[in-house]
Amino acid sequence: MEGVDHLADERKKAEFNVEAMKIVWAGSQHNLEVSNRISKLVADDPAFRKDDRTMLPRKELFKNTLRKAAYAWKRINELRLSEEEASKLRFYVDETAYTDLHWGMFIPAIKGQGTDEQQRKWLPLAYKMQIIGCYAQTELGHGSNVQGLETTATFDPHTDEFVIHSPTLTSSKWWPGGLGKVSTHAVTYARLIIDGKDHGVHGFIVQLRSLEDHRPLPGITVGDIGMKFGNGAYNTMDNGVLRFDHVRIPRNQMLMKVSQVTREGKYKQSDVPRQLVYGTMVYVRQRIVADASCYLSRAVCIATRYSAVRRQFGSQNGGPETQVIDYKTQQSRLFPLLASAYAFRFVGEWLEWLYTDVMQRLQANDFSTLPEAHACTAGLKSLTTSVTADGIEECRKLCGGHGYLCTSGLPELFAVYVPACTYEGDNIVLLLQVARFLMKTVSQIGTGKQPVGTIAYMGRIEHLMQCRCNVQRGFAELSADLVEAAVAHCQLIVVSKFIEKLQQDIPGEGVKQQLEALCGIYYLSLLHKHQGDFLATSYLTPKQSALANDQLRALYSKVRPNAIALVDAFNYSDHFLSSILGRYDGNVYPKLYEAAWKDPLNESVVPDGYHEYVRPLLKQQLHTARL
Numbered sequence: 001m002e003g004v005d006h007l008a009d010e011r012k013k014a015e016f017n018v019e020a021m022k023i024v025w026a027g028s029q030h031n032l033e034v035s036n037r038i039s040k041l042v043a044d045d046p047a048f049r050k051d052d053r054t055m056l057p058r059k060e061l062f063k064n065t066l067r068k069a070a071y072a073w074k075r076i077n078e079l080r081l082s083e084e085e086a087s088k089l090r091f092y093v094d095e096t097a098y099t100d101l102h103w104g105m106f107i108p109a110i111k112g113q114g115t116d117e118q119q120r121k122w123l124p125l126a127y128k129m130q131i132i133g134c135y136a137q138t139e140l141g142h143g144s145n146v147q148g149l150e151t152t153a154t155f156d157p158h159t160d161e162f163v164i165h166s167p168t169l170t171s172s173k174w175w176p177g178g179l180g181k182v183s184t185h186a187v188t189y190a191r192l193i194i195d196g197k198d199h200g201v202h203g204f205i206v207q208l209r210s211l212e213d214h215r216p217l218p219g220i221t222v223g224d225i226g227m228k229f230g231n232g233a234y235n236t237m238d239n240g241v242l243r244f245d246h247v248r249i250p251r252n253q254m255l256m257k258v259s260q261v262t263r264e265g266k267y268k269q270s271d272v273p274r275q276l277v278y279g280t281m282v283y284v285r286q287r288i289v290a291d292a293s294c295y296l297s298r299a300v301c302i303a304t305r306y307s308a309v310r311r312q313f314g315s316q317n318g319g320p321e322t323q324v325i326d327y328k329t330q331q332s333r334l335f336p337l338l339a340s341a342y343a344f345r346f347v348g349e350w351l352e353w354l355y356t357d358v359m360q361r362l363q364a365n366d367f368s369t370l371p372e373a374h375a376c377t378a379g380l381k382s383l384t385t386s387v388t389a390d391g392i393e394e395c396r397k398l399c400g401g402h403g404y405l406c407t408s409g410l411p412e413l414f415a416v417y418v419p420a421c422t423y424e425g426d427n428i429v430l431l432l433q434v435a436r437f438l439m440k441t442v443s444q445i446g447t448g449k450q451p452v453g454t455i456a457y458m459g460r461i462e463h464l465m466q467c468r469c470n471v472q473r474g475f476a477e478l479s480a481d482l483v484e485a486a487v488a489h490c491q492l493i494v495v496s497k498f499i500e501k502l503q504q505d506i507p508g509e510g511v512k513q514q515l516e517a518l519c520g521i522y523y524l525s526l527l528h529k530h531q532g533d534f535l536a537t538s539y540l541t542p543k544q545s546a547l548a549n550d551q552l553r554a555l556y557s558k559v560r561p562n563a564i565a566l567v568d569a570f571n572y573s574d575h576f577l578s579s580i581l582g583r584y585d586g587n588v589y590p591k592l593y594e595a596a597w598k599d600p601l602n603e604s605v606v607p608d609g610y611h612e613y614v615r616p617l618l619k620q621q622l623h624t625a626r627l
């Protein structure tokens with residue numbers, strides 16, 4: 001029935017102020033107001049339609065993305081949107097595009113690694129989109145091992161230029177988003193060679209395409225790497241391949257904040273750590289953590305609403321069947337994900353603060369917190385993206401068969417999100433970085449250095465103080481266990497930031513109580529999952545473990561009546577969710593039925609191909625049957 005809220009009874013059960021929770025989720029009243037305004041702007045504009053995305057062939061899909069990106073840019077300028085509003089617009093348009101890399105990596109790379117003079121030259125062009133850039137680091141042969149990149153940038157003192165070259169097939173740049181078909185420029189990572197000496201990997205601004213006719217410049221071979229996983233999804237992006245054949249660029253196009261090459265060909269290093277060349281990745285990892293809660297909450301919103309609509313079994317005396325959300329098994333799969341969405345929101349806020357703090361310290365030449373910032377961004381990126389990708393898939397299963405339909409919104413959400421486990425650093429490779437940081441900390445505790453920040457707790461673990469460890473010895477052999485330790489460390493950060501959030505003043509009737517329940521679900525479900533480890537190490541007795549499980553079940557019951565309101569607090573419009581199962585009004589069945597008839601396959605009653613391929617079979621069967 002149109003206009004009826006099928007979830008109204010569920011909404012009436014809420015024991016807290018949903019509007020106040022919306023503010024907590026958004027971060028502030030101001031953020032909520034901006035979100036509401038921009039979300040409506042996008043939802044009301046037919047140019048941002050996206051319900052046909054999974055059905056479009058690649059070329060059409062890609063052209064459509066170009067159209068949307070250009071239109072978004074036009075609206076940003078017409079409406080004079082601020083950076084914050086423009087970023088929200090990108091969020092609600094909800095279509096991965098070359099612009100993500102231009103704004104999200106190309107510009108930050110120039111800002112982070114370019115000198116003031118380089119920034120003055122390149123940033124105004126990039127801000128006005130008079131040049132469009134990408135981040136060309138990964139190659140066919142190497143992604144994780146950045147120091148293994150093969151592209152060379154050889155200094156030519158006669159012409160004061162670098163010669164950028166791809167010496168092997170495996171040195172071809174491979175994967176950069178926006179590179180395939182759109183970017184005019186790339187921040188390109190290459191080995192700096194001066195006078196035959198290899199100075200390692202550095203960033204260079206290289207023009208790829210003519211600003212007149214968009215054709216590749218001499219010496220450049222560039223194109224798209226082909227279709228990726230899923231329909232729609234990440235195929236709106238032109239991930240590219242790029243080869244250089246002795247391409248010359250002026251010396252001043254090497255990004256020279258961290259190290260410089262003089263006119264005479266002298267290599268000079270600033271006082272800053274060389275790891276700052278990796279700074280763009282730290283920035284983006286932090287952004288990815290902030291985004292994880294958005295993707296997870298979106299899937300959880302769909303699965304929670306549908307679980308309240310869907311009924312199976314349990315009818316008493318001809319009454320309605322049981323809502324599947326009332327099954328404890330459904331709750332034990334769904335509610336920890338709901339709790340994780342909130343937990344990731346708060347840890348994302350904290351990581352943004354940490355990143356800002358580190359950047360301010362770097363300005364003042366204080367590099368002391370850089371290793372911790374690297375470990376936190378790498379580890380939390382790994383943890384939150386893995387849980388989110390698995391969580392989206394779990395939400396699909398929680399929606400039964402209908403979750404497998406594209407109109408549920410979940411298949412595309414999974415396909416567009418799952419590469420986050422790989423890009424910006426493979427999740428295992430990043431956890432190994434955290435493990436290395438933890439082992440270094442242990443070795444420093446042995447020398448009497450007190451750990452601070454997110455590793456302060458290690459100073460309170462008695463037996464660690466007796467440990468003497470060499471970071472390399474046994475590291476590879478024990479790496480699988482060390483990765484588990486790294487995950488546990490990151491989970492501890494998430495839990496502690498959730499608890500810190502609860503220590504703040506949180507207005508709104510019942511809001512804090514709901515967050516306390518979710519926080520409990522978050523850490524108790526982790527404890528439940530890893531109870532074998534806790535029991536084996538005697539951190540818990542079997543009795544405590546059983547009590548914790550009882551408490552967890554009690555919290556599921558506490559959250560149950562509030563579940564719909566807790567996902568309403570994410571404040572997602574139907575346009576943004578793009579899911580029949582997750583509709584705000586819960587009017588699922590008529591809409592599923594209606595949508596089926598819109599599938600192109602149903603445009604004709606007899607399908608194309610029937611006469612060539614089906615009818616001959618049927619005729620043959622008829623003939624056999626007569627025999």
Ligand SMILES: CCCCCCCC/C=C\CCCCCCC/C=C/C(=O)SCCNC(=O)CCNC(=O)[C@H](O)C(C)(C)COP(=O)(O)OP(=O)(O)OC[C@H]1O[C@@H](n2cnc3c(N)ncnc32)[C@H](O)[C@@H]1OP(=O)(O)O
Binds near residue numbers: 371
């Ligand atoms: C129009 C409207 C507006 C629109 C607005 C849009 C805004 C969008 C905003 C954001 C969206 C962003 C979109 C994202 C899309 C993502 C697309 C994907 C991009 C990519 O994938 S780019 C490529 C990423 N590649 C990687 O991540 C590679 C992974 N590998 C590495 O990072 C490293 O090589 C390593 C960490 C594995 C290191 O290996 P190795 O041991 O060889 O290390 P070394 O190089 O020798 O260094 C050792 C030393 O350095 C420390 N270290 C390492 N990394 C860092 C770091 N990043 N920062 C600080 N320190 C670092 C390491 O710990 C060692 O230290 P110690 O010697 O132990 O002390």
Ligand SMILES: Cc1cc2nc3c(=O)[nH]c(=O)nc-3n(C[C@H](O)[C@H](O)[C@H](O)COP(=O)(O)OP(=O)(O)OC[C@H]3O[C@@H](n4cnc5c(N)ncnc54)[C@H](O)[C@@H]3O)c2cc1C
Binds near residue numbers: 425
């Ligand atoms: C959708 C998408 C977009 C991307 N966009 C960009 C972009 O814009 N710009 C760009 O430069 N790059 C981009 N990339 C590339 C991306 O950054 C790399 O794919 C990523 O860093 C992983 O590197 P790899 O492919 O070399 O994986 P590999 O390192 O080859 O990983 C293969 C396997 O080996 C394991 N492994 C690797 N090293 C170790 C180790 N030391 N110890 C234990 N196990 C290990 C990994 O865990 C993994 O299981 C993108 C990738 C994708 C999928």
